[in-house]
Amino acid sequence: MVEKPSSNSACAEAEEFFSYCPHCGIELETTEIEPDKFRRRCPGCAWVQYLNPIPVVVGVAHNSTGEILLGRRNLPPARGEWALPGGFMEAGESPEQTCLRELFEETALEAAQPRLLGVYSEYTDYYGELLIVAYAVKITGGSLQIDKTELQEAEFVSPATLPAIPFPSHLDAISRYQQLTGQR
């Protein structure tokens, strides 16, 4: 696990992120918007730079025998380690759509019937705070062909014999999938 930054370092990040208001171009100032909570704020139009987590969607994609698909990541964070397929939510799509799109982009597999497994907050030193939404999805078509930019390899594994996975959210989602399907 990576240590979360203190609110002070989040404040320092905030100061680096924007110097000027993206609406009116006035130099931002640091304001204490609530006790001990500092934000960059525009003195002209009152725009506030919030530090929101980035939404990510992952899928526990299972085949007809209950095995789940894991990919060995080729991109940071955790390059070279096993994880659930997934990625960043795009504006204009639902989290279910993100889940199915990312699975298809990374593995050329089609899936359906997304069922919500959990919603998590997780910190990675590469992207900062993430909001991770996990679905179980049933693979319905396609043949496994990985996008080598995103993954080094992909494999179906039994949830009972997982390799090391560095994301607690993924492990919890897999555990909930097992509960859902009566595998434990």
Ligand SMILES: [Zn+2]
């Ligand atoms: Zn402004």
